[in-house]
Structure formats: structure tokens, C-alpha cells
Amino acid sequence: MPAADDKxxxxxxxxxxxxxRREGRGKLKIxxxxxxxxxxxxxxxxxxxxxxxxxxxxxxxxxxxxGRAETAALLENLELxxxxxxxxxxxxxxxxxxxxxxxxxxALMVVDELAHxxxxxSRHPKRYQDIEELLRAGVDVWTAVNIQHLxxxxxxxxxxxxxxxxxxxxxxxxxxxxxxxxxxxxPSELLQRLKEGKVYLPDNARRAADGFFKVGNITALxxxxxxxxxxxxxxxxxxxxxxNAIQGAWPTSERILVCVGADAQSENLIRSASRIANGLxxxxxxxxxxxxxxxxxxxxELRQLEDNLRLAERLGADVxxxxxxxxxxxxxxxxxxxxITQIFVNRxxxxxxxxxxxxxxxxxxxxxxSDVAVHVLAGEAGPAPRRxxxxxxxxNLLGGLLAAVLSVAAAVGMGEAASAHxxxxxxxxxxxxxxxxxxxxxxxxxxxxxxxxxxxxxxxFFIAPLYTFTIAEPHELLALLVFLxxxxxxxxxxxxxxxxxxxxxxxxxxxxxxxxxxxxxxGIVHLDDVLWAFVSQVANTIKTQAIVxxxxxxxxxxxxxxxxxxxxxxxxxxxxxxxxxxxxxxGSGLGTLPNARYQFHPLRTSRGVIGVIxxxxxxxxxxxxxxxxxxxxxxxxxxxxxxxxxxxxxxAAKTAxxxxxxxxxxxxxxxxxxxxxxxxxxxLGSVTTLRQFGAQxxxxxxxxxLLTIEEESRRLARFVSNLFDITRVESGALDIKHExxxxxxxxxxxxxxxxxxxxxxxxxxxxAPDLPLVHGDGPLLEQVFFNLLDNADKYVPKGTxxxxxxxxxxxxxxxxxxxxxxxxPPDKLDLIFExxxxxQTDDGRPPGxxxxxxxxxxxxxxxxxxxxxxxxISGERGLRIVVTLPGAQTPEAQASNALDN
Numbered sequence: 001m002p003a004a005d006d007k008x009x010x011x012x013x014x015x016x017x018x019x020x021r022r023e024g025r026g027k028l029k030i031x032x033x034x035x036x037x038x039x040x041x042x043x044x045x046x047x048x049x050x051x052x053x054x055x056x057x058x059x060x061x062x063x064x065x066x067g068r069a070e071t072a073a074l075l076e077n078l079e080l081x082x083x084x085x086x087x088x089x090x091x092x093x094x095x096x097x098x099x100x101x102x103x104x105x106x107a108l109m110v111v112d113e114l115a116h117x118x119x120x121x122s123r124h125p126k127r128y129q130d131i132e133e134l135l136r137a138g139v140d141v142w143t144a145v146n147i148q149h150l151x152x153x154x155x156x157x158x159x160x161x162x163x164x165x166x167x168x169x170x171x172x173x174x175x176x177x178x179x180x181x182x183x184x185x186x187p188s189e190l191l192q193r194l195k196e197g198k199v200y201l202p203d204n205a206r207r208a209a210d211g212f213f214k215v216g217n218i219t220a221l222x223x224x225x226x227x228x229x230x231x232x233x234x235x236x237x238x239x240x241x242x243x244n245a246i247q248g249a250w251p252t253s254e255r256i257l258v259c260v261g262a263d264a265q266s267e268n269l270i271r272s273a274s275r276i277a278n279g280l281x282x283x284x285x286x287x288x289x290x291x292x293x294x295x296x297x298x299x300x301e302l303r304q305l306e307d308n309l310r311l312a313e314r315l316g317a318d319v320x321x322x323x324x325x326x327x328x329x330x331x332x333x334x335x336x337x338x339x340i341t342q343i344f345v346n347r348x349x350x351x352x353x354x355x356x357x358x359x360x361x362x363x364x365x366x367x368x369x370s371d372v373a374v375h376v377l378a379g380e381a382g383p384a385p386r387r388x389x390x391x392x393x394x395x396n397l398l399g400g401l402l403a404a405v406l407s408v409a410a411a412v413g414m415g416e417a418a419s420a421h422x423x424x425x426x427x428x429x430x431x432x433x434x435x436x437x438x439x440x441x442x443x444x445x446x447x448x449x450x451x452x453x454x455x456x457x458x459x460x461f462f463i464a465p466l467y468t469f470t471i472a473e474p475h476e477l478l479a480l481l482v483f484l485x486x487x488x489x490x491x492x493x494x495x496x497x498x499x500x501x502x503x504x505x506x507x508x509x510x511x512x513x514x515x516x517x518x519x520x521x522x523g524i525v526h527l528d529d530v531l532w533a534f535v536s537q538v539a540n541t542i543k544t545q546a547i548v549x550x551x552x553x554x555x556x557x558x559x560x561x562x563x564x565x566x567x568x569x570x571x572x573x574x575x576x577x578x579x580x581x582x583x584x585x586x587g588s589g590l591g592t593l594p595n596a597r598y599q600f601h602p603l604r605t606s607r608g609v610i611g612v613i614x615x616x617x618x619x620x621x622x623x624x625x626x627x628x629x630x631x632x633x634x635x636x637x638x639x640x641x642x643x644x645x646x647x648x649x650x651x652a653a654k655t656a657x658x659x660x661x662x663x664x665x666x667x668x669x670x671x672x673x674x675x676x677x678x679x680x681x682x683x684l685g686s687v688t689t690l691r692q693f694g695a696q697x698x699x700x701x702x703x704x705x706l707l708t709i710e711e712e713s714r715r716l717a718r719f720v721s722n723l724f725d726i727t728r729v730e731s732g733a734l735d736i737k738h739e740x741x742x743x744x745x746x747x748x749x750x751x752x753x754x755x756x757x758x759x760x761x762x763x764x765x766x767x768a769p770d771l772p773l774v775h776g777d778g779p780l781l782e783q784v785f786f787n788l789l790d791n792a793d794k795y796v797p798k799g800t801x802x803x804x805x806x807x808x809x810x811x812x813x814x815x816x817x818x819x820x821x822x823x824x825p826p827d828k829l830d831l832i833f834e835x836x837x838x839x840q841t842d843d844g845r846p847p848g849x850x851x852x853x854x855x856x857x858x859x860x861x862x863x864x865x866x867x868x869x870x871x872x873i874s875g876e877r878g879l880r881i882v883v884t885l886p887g888a889q890t891p892e893a894q895a896s897n898a899l900d901n
Contacts, residue, residue, distance in 0.1 A: 747767065
């Protein structure tokens with residue numbers, strides 16, 4: 001089969017990844033009813049009873065029977081989870097106990113009323129969020145909901161029935177369900193159940209029959225339920241085909257863009273686009289538009305805009321924010337970049353002038369869209385959002401108007417003064433300068449006010465007849481109108497340039513702040529410094545309190561806060577734990593634990609969530625702005641990288657220590673295996689020979705064997721002594737005496753011991769006369785020089801001499817031990833003083849532990865001296881060890897010298 005055909009028959013990777021992500025999660029089964037009373041709860045409980053009879057672990061988390069005896073009878077044989085009692089407005093409310101359900105952790109949990117809103121202080125505002133947590137914990141869940149509670153259908157149901165549904169669930173909950181069961185009966189059967197009191201109590205039933213429960217309403221709701229279920233079944237079939245690489249008729253790939261504004265009409269637009277996107281199996285984007293960063297709307301419309309965007313997110317949209325001067329052009333460019341096929345907008349809401357100029361967003365999209373379908377939502381258009389000038393306070397507006405008045409008055413004065421002495425044909429330029437000055441200083445509003453005032457002032461003071469608003473000559477009227485047009489245009493342009501410059505300046509400040517923060521982090525190596533820089537930057541940038549929590553021993557703890565804070569409340573701890581464990585924001589103003597004082601965001605890296613950053617919302621009713629969200633995300637990303645870098649540095653140091661420890665362990669084991677086994681083997685062999693063949697050996701042979709035992713025993717003793725000495729040197733437990741000793745005596749003692757230990761080695765000794773005393777430990781100093789002679793004997797061929805000397809240089813004793821051996825490569829001169837290091841390999845390895853020189857360096861440095869190696873010293877051979885010790889005199893000698901002087 002051709003390669004292309006093989007590729008076409010491969011399973012879809014995205015579908016396989018989606019299936020893999022569902023592994024370990026619980027299964028969700030939704031019983032979907034067309035209307036209340038169709039029997040969805042009864043059907044759900046009947047199926048649960050059947051599973052329980054078959055031996056399944058089924059627990060009823062919460063079921064509302066609404067007084068129906070048939071439904072209540074089904075609960076008698078099922079395990080019921082105790083409810084959680086919550087006090088609300090003076091009365092107790094029974095709520096679903098999420099923590100109890102997680103502790104019980106059955107195979108199947110039945111939780112009714114999917115669209116229910118939880119009581120305040122609950123972990124989640126909505127019950128569907130409780131169910132999502134159960135699913136993440138691996139618990140299968142059955143639940144029930146009516147079609148009118150779907151978020152995207154709320155407005156449709158309201159138009160059909162006249163009843164606005166307040167409790168809704170996002171459509172994504174239904175889309176993610178593993179099974180959807182439609183529970184449906186005919187309208188006549190439902191109305192009969194209503195009359196018999198099986199749906200509501202008699203009084204409520206009569207009111208419901210007169211309002212909600214009408215044949216037309218029920219029929220329309222049934223159609224909505226069946227259509228939505230059919231779409232879900234189609235999605236499941238497509239997913240199955242993709243996972244199993246089955247050829248079929250695939251739906252076309254549609255992408256929808258919705259233009260979201262700060263008005264209530266955008267809510268209906270979002271719901272309509274969501275329904276169409278679900279019907280087309282299309283992804284969709286909700287975009288909000290701003291002409292520039294300085295443009296604002298009033299607080300109420302800002303809240304409406306944020307509510308609209310959150311609604312779009314709940315319905316599954318990808319939210320974007322687009323800033324541009326030419327909104328239609330930028331929106332169409334964005335649509336082409338994102339492969340958008342359909343754009344949804346509200347009907348034009350601009351004034352007559354805007355429509356005639358074709359400047360409304362809707363008309364601009366229709367005129368500019370050549371390859372994208374533009375859908376205009378029909379309906380009653382609300383008022384357009386009131387765009388406010390970029391003013392920090394009403395005083396700025398008054399200041400701009402006052403500046404316009406004063407600047408025009410100044411222009412009049414300058415014009416009168418100039419006219420009295422000069423004949424100026426273009427006095428209007430003075431007024432134009434006033435308009436531009438107001439535009440540059442106070443913005444568009446002040447510029448337009450100055451242009452209008454200049455129009456009347458120029459006419460009144462400088463166009464004949466003077467001091468009237470009458471214009472005698474037609475050309476004067478034309479000139480005045482042209483002046484007004486030029487003044488308004490130039491003032492508007494200059495004002496907009498000022499606003500754009502202000503916005504650009506703000507963006508530059510934000511960018512510079514992020515750059516400075518990045519530079520600051522790059523020079524920080526300690527975790528505490530990184531965290532402190534992070535929280536202080538967040539607090540200063542967003543103008544709020546910030547706190548960082550990182551895990552330690554499995555639990556989060558406060559590691560930094562600005563201003564300093566060492567504790568937070570239970571609600572804040574719960575929100576922080578949730579954000580950390582589930583990699584989702586939680587806390588104030590969000591869907592999870594909204595009663596917390598802080599809003600917590602996870603700090604993500606390539607290794608997962610490493611902590612959370614909490615920011616306090618000073619005004620709980622006002623969400624963070626889009627700019628604040630972007631800055632917080634950017635700061636969090638930079639800090640996460642720096643925190644991870646500190647972790648990596650610590651891990652690298654620990655790894656290096658482990659590697660070094662492993663190298664030392666291997667070297668020690670290698671040394672022990674060689675330097676213990678060899679002398680022990682000699683001792684054991686000699687003892688065995690003496691014991692088995694002692695009577696047959698001559699006295700000379702016996703003496704040789706005893707000598708071998710003595711030499712190898714001394715060798716073992718030196719080995720053990722060296723191990724103890726190096727351990728004491730490294731731990732700082734080596735007791736160095738500080739007394740006046742003769743360095744020459746220590747060197748002579750070491751040479752004498754070496755001549756006895758190595759009788760076949762010639763040792764030449766050259767000591768300068770009158771060597772000064774040294775302040776140190778005589779026996780240890782003698783042991784150092786003996787170790788140097790021992791090292792030379794191991795590596796130097798037999799028949800060559802070892803030279804030992806000492807001289808006085810600049811008040812210091814310089815002692816040397818030289819040999820004519822093979823020497824040490826220059827790149828290993830510093831390594832010979834390391835533990836267990838030997839210049840030769842295992843092949844023909846000389847005896848020894850590689851500790852003598854290491855011990856020598858430790859002792860000499862403890863006596864304030866230095867030790868170094870030089871090689872080669874003659875031709876390409878030889879090794880010289882140089883020991884330098886500070887010379888000194890005894891107090892008695894110093895006193896004698898003072899008397900002599």
C-alpha cells in the first residue's frame with residue numbers, strides 16, 4: 001500500500017492523546033431530561049439499583065425526590081452518603097458532602113441536580129465542579145439535568161417558555177460526558193403526571209401548567225434535547241472513527257470568531273455562536289476589541305464585558321483581546337491568521353454619521369470580508385458603550401475645558417495685539433496653534449472644545465463686521481468653515497497622537513519593568529532572593545499584596561510575601577492547595593473557592609507546578625484588568641524559570657556531591673581491596689607456612705617468614721593509621737599542637753625511619769645550618785616527611801637515590817624531597833594531593849593507599865604552610881615535593897636578640 005495510504009489509515013494522534021488523558025479519570029453519565037417531571041431521576045436510580053444488585057459499589061451522594069413516593073422507594077436499598085449541613089440566612093441547608101464522598105471513594109457515586117448552586121463558603125460555587133473533582137479522583141459519577149439548564153440554551157428557553165433559567169451549567173460538561181441518556185415522554189403523558197401530582201404539589205402544579213408546562217413549550221424542549229444528544233452521539237462516533245483510523249465522511253473544519261462588546265446584547269450573541277459551533281463541531285474564539293490601550297469604558301460596562309468573556313470561556317471559547325486603531329481591518333487580519341471561516345457580530349449601533357461614513361465595526365467587516373462569512377445577529381440593539389476619554393479624574397476634564405477657554409482667550413489677545421501693529425492676513429493660525437496646544441497637553445476633548453471656541457472667537461473678533469456673529473462676505477464664511485474643519489481634524493489627530501504616545505509610554509514602562517525584573521533575576525542565585533524579588537515586583541506592579549507558597553515535605557508553606565505576611569486564613573489555604581494540585585487558578589473572583597481573600601495562580605515550569613502566587617483583590621467586585629492579568633502571567637513565567645533554575649543549581653550541587661562521594665567510595669574500595677588484601681595474603685601465607693612446615697624449615701627461612709609478617713603488619717598499621725589521619729584531617733578533629741619545634745630534627749627523624757623501613761633505598765640529606773624553629777606539631781611534621789619518602793620509594797626504581805634538603809629563604813624554611821623516578825604529568829601535579837589518587841594505573845600498581853600526600857597537605861596547611869609538586873626536574877624525569885613553613889624564633893631568642901641590639 002502506498003505510504004500516503006498508510007498515513008491516511010493511521011489513528012488520529014489528537015484523539016489518542018485525548019483518550020490517554022481520560023485514563024485514570026472517572027466516567028461521567030448524564031441523564032438528560034427534556035423538562036422537569038419526565039422521570040430522569042427515577043431512571044437514574046433504577047439503573048443504580050440494578051448495578052447494586054449485581055454487586056457494584058454504589059453510593060447515593062445526593063438525590064432530590066421532591067416528595068415523589070416512587071422515587072423515594074428506590075433509595076431504600078442503596079447506601080446513602082450523609083449530607084453536609086450548612087447554615088445560610090438563619091436556616092440549615094443540606095448540601096452534598098464532597099469531602100465525605102472523596103473519603104468514601106465508591107466505584108459509582110450518584111449525584112442529582114447537576115446545575116445546582118452550592119451554599120456560600122463551599123469549596124466550589126456549582127455542583128458540576130464538585131462532580132469534576134470526583135471524576136479527577138477516579139470515581140464514576142451519574143447525574144441528571146434538564147435541557148433548559150445548558151448555558152448556551154438559556155436565552156432560547158427563555159424566549160420559548162417566558163421563564164429565565166438562573167442555574168446553568170457550561171455546555172462543555174455535556175460534551176465531556178462519557179454517556180448521555182435522554183429521558184423523554186410525550187407532552188400528554190407529562191401533563192397527565194402533572195395533574196396527578198407526580199411532578200409538583202397540587203398548587204404548584206396548577207401554576208406550572210398555566211405557565212411553563214404547555215404543549216408547545218414541551219415539544220420545543222424535547223426537540224432541543226434530542227438535537228443536542230444527537231450532536232453528542234455524532235461527536236462520539238467521530239472520535240471513535242479517528243481513534244481506530246476508520247475511513248468515513250469527516251465534518252468540514254469550521255472556526256468561528258465572535259466579537260464581544262460591553263453590552264448585554266453580546267451575551268445573546270455568545271450563546272448563538274456557541275450553539276452554532278456545537279452544531280458544526282467547530283472551535284470558536286471570542287474577541288474583545290479596543291481602539292487603544294488608553295481607551296476605557298465606565299465601570300458598569302467593564303463588569304458587563306468581563307461577565308461576557310467569562311460566559312464565553314464557560315461555553316468553550318478561546319478568549320482573545322485585540323487592540324488596534326482600525327478595528328475592522330485588524331479583525332479581518334486576525335481572522336485570516338487564525339483561519340476563521342465565520343464571524344459573528346451584533347447589528348450596527350453607531351449613529352447616523354457613523355453609518356454614512358461606513359465607520360461602524362459591522363459595516364467595516366461586511367465591506368472588507370471577501371473570504372470570511374459575516375453573520376449579523378438580528379435583535380434589538382442596545383446602546384453603544386460610552387467610550388470615555390483617557391482621563392484619570394473629572395478634574396482632568398474640567399482642566400481640559402478650562403485650558404481650551406484660556407488658550408482661545410490668549411489667542412484672541414495675541415491676535416488683537418498683532419492686528420494693532422501689523423496687518424496679518426492669517427490670524428487664524430494663532431487659533432490653530434491654540435487648538436494644537438490643547439490637543440498635545442489635554443487630549444482630543446480639549447482640542448475639540450478649543451476648535452469650537454476658536455470658530456466663534458475668530459468670527460466675533462476678526463471677521464467683519466466685528467464683534468458680531470454675522471458674516472458679510474461669502475468667502476469669509478467658506479474660510480471660517482474650512483478653519484473649523486482643519487482645527488477639528490488637526491486637534492483630533494494631535495490628541496490621538498498624544499493618547500497613542502501615552503499608551504505606548506505605558507507599554508514601554510511595562511516592558512522596561514519586565515526587562516529590569518528579568519535582569520534582576522538573572523543575577524540572583526538563592527531561592528529566597530528570587531522569591532522576594534518576585535513578590536515585591538508583583539505587589540509594586542499591580543498595586544496589591546502578593547504572597548508565594550512553595551511545597552516542602554508535601555505541604556505548601558509561605559515562602560515570601562510583600563508586605564510581609566506569615567499566615568493566611570483557611571479559605572486561602574484551601575484555594576492555594578487547589579491551585580497547586582489541579583494546576584488551575586482559584587480563589588477570589590474565580591469559580592473555585594471564590595470567598596478566599598487572595599486569587600491564586602499556579603507557577604508552571606516544564607517539570608509541572610512548582611508553587612503558587614497569590615494576589616489580593618482590594619475590590620472584590622472589580623476583576624483584574626486584562627493588562628494586569630498579562631503582567632502577572634509574564635512575571636509568573638519569569639519567576640517560575642528562575643525558581644526552577646535555583647532548584648536545578650541545588651540539584652546539580654547535590655548530584656556533584658553524590659558523584660564525588662561515589663568516586664571516593666570506589667577509590668576506597670579499590671584501595672582496600674588491593675592494600676589490605678596484599679599484606680594480609682602475605683601474612684596469612686607466612687603464618688600458614690610456619691604452622692604446617694615449621695619443623696622442616698631452617699632458622700633462616702623462619703626468620704625470613706617472621707620478617708615478612710612484621711613488615712606486612714607494619715604496612716597494615718600504616719594503612720589504618722593513614723585512614724584515621726585523613727578522616728581526622730577532613731573532619732577538623734586532627735589535634736595540631738602549636739609549639740616551637742626544630743624542623744631539622746623532624747626531617748632527620750623521618751629520614752632515620754625511612755632508612756630502617758627501606759634499607760635498599762639510598763637517601764641523601766642536606767640541611768642548612770641554623771634553621772629557625774617552626775610553630776607546629778613535631779611528630780606530625782616528621783610523619784609528613786616520612787610519607788613523602790614512602791611515596792618516593794613506591795614509585796622510584798631500585799638503585800636510585802632520594803634527596804632530602806632544607807634551606808632558609810626569606811625567613812621561611814623550604815624543604816624538598818626529590819627523586820629520579822618517572823615523574824608526574826603536568827596536568828596531574830595538583831591531583832597527587834587528592835585522596836586515593838595514584839599516578840599509575842591498576843596495571844603494575846605500586847603498593848599504597850594514595851593517602852600519604854593528602855594527609856601531608858592537610859597537616860602542612862594546618863601549620864600555616866604550603867606544599868606543592870614540581871615535575872619534571874631533570875630531563876623528562878623526576879619529582880620534587882616542596883614544603884614551605886614559616887620560620888620563627890622562640891620568645892627567649894627574640895629577647896636575646898633584642899639585648900644584643
